[in-house]
Amino acid sequence: MNFLESDRLYFRAWDSSRDKECIFQPMKKDSVEPIIKEFETALLGVVICKKSSLNVAENPPASESERIGILMIKNIPPSQVQNRCADLGIELRPDAQGQGYGTEVLRWALNWAFNMANLHRVQLEVYGWNEVALKTYHRVGFQEEGRLRKAVWRDGQWWDEIWMGVLQEEWSL
Numbered sequence: 001m002n003f004l005e006s007d008r009l010y011f012r013a014w015d016s017s018r019d020k021e022c023i024f025q026p027m028k029k030d031s032v033e034p035i036i037k038e039f040e041t042a043l044l045g046v047v048i049c050k051k052s053s054l055n056v057a058e059n060p061p062a063s064e065s066e067r068i069g070i071l072m073i074k075n076i077p078p079s080q081v082q083n084r085c086a087d088l089g090i091e092l093r094p095d096a097q098g099q100g101y102g103t104e105v106l107r108w109a110l111n112w113a114f115n116m117a118n119l120h121r122v123q124l125e126v127y128g129w130n131e132v133a134l135k136t137y138h139r140v141g142f143q144e145e146g147r148l149r150k151a152v153w154r155d156g157q158w159w160d161e162i163w164m165g166v167l168q169e170e171w172s173l
């Protein structure tokens with residue numbers, strides 16, 4: 001078993017010099033730079049790639065079309081390492097969404113987090129308008145743990161900010 005792959009995907013290390021364009025959502029430069037910094041210091045920061053017919057273990061391809069997204073499990077500040085709790089972030093290229101890749105990536109990442117990095121808890125925040133993400137997170141085992149009601153104003157209405165988490169003892173592939 002190769003620990004850097006799942007059924008349809010493989011995962012390689014983030015490389016700031018060539019992967020900046022993998023941050024797909026249109027963002028101002030001010031918003032992208034902090035994300036890049038987080039990637040550079042992340043516990044796990046990977047580029048999600050589609051497997052091709054090549055033997056990826058021997059010959060990792062780097063073409064644009066094979067990169068479909070990014071995933072990060074953020075660094076834990078030194079004063080909090082005893083909590084073994086980290087934040088997760090994921091983004092897929094728009095044309096790669098809706099095909100089950102998000103579920104596949106998150107299952108791989110949670111397996112890494114709990115069975116290899118021995119984290120105790122993985123958590124994230126998601127906004128109420130993001131129904132696809134909410135459904136995906138629930139599907140892989142995240143539970144809703146808190147809700148900041150009407151915390152964000154967008155497109156002429158208020159939306160909740162939802163906190164979700166999954167614990168090591170709840171996780172099984």
Ligand SMILES: CC(C)(COP(=O)(O)OP(=O)(O)OC[C@H]1O[C@@H](n2cnc3c(N)ncnc32)[C@H](O)[C@@H]1OP(=O)(O)O)[C@@H](O)C(=O)NCCC(=O)NCCS
Binds near residue numbers: 125
């Ligand atoms: C949120 C996100 C990661 C979810 O990933 P995704 O691949 O779109 O979502 P899923 O894995 O749940 O798959 C979605 C659909 O693909 C379908 N699908 C199609 N082919 C499939 C296959 N071969 N295997 C499994 N599912 C498949 C699933 O049935 C599912 O549909 P359903 O929810 O109606 O049942 C992704 O949409 C994304 O990057 N969004 C933009 C960034 C973002 O919002 N990030 C999260 C911020 S908190």
